Amino acid sequence: MNYWLMKSEPDEASIADLERAGQLPWTGVRNYQARNFMRDAMRVGDGVLFYHSSCPEPGVAGLAEVASTAYPDATQFDPASKYFDPKSSPEAPRWLHVDVRWRRTTRLLSLAEMREAPELVSLRVLQRGNRLSITPVSPSEWAAVLKRLDA
DNA sequence: GCCAACGTTGGC
DNA sequence: GCCAACGTTGGC
Numbered sequence: 673m674n675y676w677l678m679k680s681e682p683d684e685a686s687i688a689d690l691e692r693a694g695q696l697p698w699t700g701v702r703n704y705q706a707r708n709f710m711r712d713a714m715r716v717g718d719g720v721l722f723y724h725s726s727c728p729e730p731g732v733a734g735l736a737e738v739a740s741t742a743y744p745d746a747t748q749f750d751p752a753s754k755y756f757d758p759k760s761s762p763e764a765p766r767w768l769h770v771d772v773r774w775r776r777t778t779r780l781l782s783l784a785e786m787r788e789a790p791e792l793v794s795l796r797v798l799q800r801g802n803r804l805s806i807t808p809v810s811p812s813e814w815a816a817v818l819k820r821l822d823a
Numbered sequence: 824g825c826c827a828a829c830g831t832t833g834g835c
Numbered sequence: 836g837c838c839a840a841c842g843t844t845g846g847c
Contacts, residue, residue, distance in 0.1 A: 801840040803832045
């Protein structure tokens, strides 16, 4: 069982959108490291911290879980999509994604609050210069976040 | 394979 | 809108 933090811009897909839909394909990842996490390391049932980014209140907004293994992202083949990738083809898809299932909508655990938490000093997403949209979370970091959400 | 230029991310 | 950090691209 692994744990992850996945960033989403709430304008595109918020935790409320995920709650409504129940499950969503995590489309639009165009970074090889993030893709490789989904392809090589994610397993169905893995825990996901749903993080709102590029918004007035960035932070963890809910909990989700990995609901599928990785499969080709359809938006890469669609010329009308902003995620269209002319260098990809259905024969050799470049971009993959998993499906994510809603579990809980929580209070917002803000970025500022996470930075103040001693148990979270090593959290990948808090590291200087981090831009990855998908990062691993350790079991102890996961537990620390849950504890703070329940507190 | 190097590296400069450029693009993107994302908090502030 | 700014800008630091980092990824990607492409000429050589």
